[in-house]
Amino acid sequence: MAIIVQKYGGSSVGTPEKIKNVAKTVVSRVENGDSLVVVVSAMGDTTDDLIALSKKITDTPDKRELDALLSTGEMMSCALLAMAIKDLGYDAVSYTAYQIGIKTSGQYGKSLICDINGEKIKKSLDEGKVVIAAGFQGINDKGDITTLGRGGSDTSAVAIAVKLKGSCEIYTDVDGIYSVDPRKYKDAKKLDEIDYEEMLELSSLGAQVMHSRSIELAQKYNIPVYVGLSNSDIRGTVIKGVDSMNLESKPVTGLATSDEDAAITLTNIDNDINIISNLFEKIAEKRVNVDMISQTAPVSGKVNISFTVPKIDLKDCLTILKSYFNEKTKVDIDENITKFSVVGIGMKTTSGVVAKMLKLFKENNIGVKMITTSEIRITCAIKQEDKMKTINLVAKEFNL
């Protein structure tokens, strides 16, 4: 008897009719002999509606109370799904975070799960019940209701799977993970499987299929996670640990682009590690997500540094920079860049990916402003107008 933890997103439970469909899908799995824990998000736009309601009270709703308010969305959909399953003649029970001891730490609105009372869930499963657990929520050590942040129900599902040593299935409104965003490249291929690391890189690069923390958690405990459509014969994608030595693995698994960042270049600054590290510390304090840091080799004790920051944080960054450097330091801003990344654990064992890409860029007259690499990722800053052309070239070259 396998324990399966399924998660259904807000659009899958958006109407009473859809909830009844989920109930049927769940019941068909129970009939196969599996033990099911089902984590549900709030129905449709409920979370947005509740946020809008709070904004009618005040522009700056208290964070503790906002979490208490938002948590009700998942409680509602849980109770409704349990009703629907019972109506089909199968036993089910809905649980809030309190009831199954989903303990959290950290800030309201973005708490982390510390522990879950797996025994209570197991007892209900042993009694032949389908357990419906409220996603997105937990209880901190003060006994307050906390939420896990947008998409947090994914993390709730993975955490429960970890605790119960079950497998995890995330049902959403996309039919799997693609090598390239299909809206940008029509020939994009759906992946049968993807490595945790690759998925994390793609997530951080803007492919928002799943809550990043849920993937980190799955990776840490090596829980395979299936992502796909519910109630469909279309096969989705399994996120798991993929062996990078596999002969059949391709060097590049996927690519992602982002137009959300701006490049900052500082010219002719003192090569003083204290000043430079201090600068990035100050920027980090503002919770700005700095990426693509690159520094040239020193010439006469002077270096150039480039990095990218999200455009929405540009103003904050310039204020910090102003307080750091004198007029001699030249600060260049380029808001017309696209961050273009390829990701693949195959790069660990396949050399020459950078060379192949740069040759492609040169042959096609695509200018590269910056380039950074990690073990499984290459990111280039290119001009925004070259984006679609580059996606096409690279996707074809690496058969994505």
Added chain:
Amino acid sequence: MAIIVQKYGGSSVGTPEKIKNVAKTVVSRVENGDSLVVVVSAMGDTTDDLIALSKKITDTPDKRELDALLSTGEMMSCALLAMAIKDLGYDAVSYTAYQIGIKTSGQYGKSLICDINGEKIKKSLDEGKVVIAAGFQGINDKGDITTLGRGGSDTSAVAIAVKLKGSCEIYTDVDGIYSVDPRKYKDAKKLDEIDYEEMLELSSLGAQVMHSRSIELAQKYNIPVYVGLSNSDIRGTVIKGVDSMNLESKPVTGLATSDEDAAITLTNIDNDINIISNLFEKIAEKRVNVDMISQTAPVSGKVNISFTVPKIDLKDCLTILKSYFNEKTKVDIDENITKFSVVGIGMKTTSGVVAKMLKLFKENNIGVKMITTSEIRITCAIKQEDKMKTINLVAKEFNL
């Protein structure tokens, strides 16, 4: 520093604007130096909307899950009120039934409160916080969410007042308790105070201002309960223990009428206590609310018995009667009656109220079909067409 437990009904918190008004009212009391616990109902028609939502899943929603669903309405309004109070610069904290240990027993949908964690509430009050508590809900010994039945938030408020030894104020959409329903008698007087017993009798007779169990609880622990409009200078009514020996007290405090019942008369049945008590047991098993039972003195071992039952239960009752008596027993049904009741603890010490009423009826040609009395109540079954005339006469006679 007095502890005040206030309860605001659904219409008082029906919109974000109304919630902000409640927050202002609460804050003005805090500025007076009082410690406030505020119990809120769900916003406006939220409970009805949630019931309607559950009916879209199934005609017979599971009772445990329905309670879990309905409890979210009060959690929402609590969080929103706490936000509104904090937005005014005062500290506040919302608590669900779990968080302040509102323990219940009994059935889903109509549970009874067993206990409350008063210490947790007191601690927050001591920290200078306004405590916002979710009404209508509790947690049973299995850890399930339960609700207290329609109007249950009144009982939540009284129970918290009992636990904290505070006083209780119920804010609703009526400006107090009237001697007669003002829709039926325009000169009806609002009462400054009313005794618990009187209020209970009036409630059971159809004056649905408050949850009956809340009044029983207030009476048991002698907690005065104020009922009135929020945010208004209009003085409401205090429900409390009134000394029936008070010289100024009137014999009759209020009157109530109901057209919901039918009178059943059984003629010429054996005067056998077993048969008769068995009959009423069978009817009670169907949860039919029998009232006004009266039996004539036996003549040749035969008696006549009359009683009233709600019209909606008439069919069930007739089925039971059929199985009990042979054709010789005559069963008369009269659906054209009004139950007309006067209530007053003054009757305990003032004799002649029945005589005065019957004289009035006789002089005005009002036929009385049945009459029953208790220590503080007289109920007559009259013809429905005489109802308005009788209300006028009796209200004037007893200065109601």
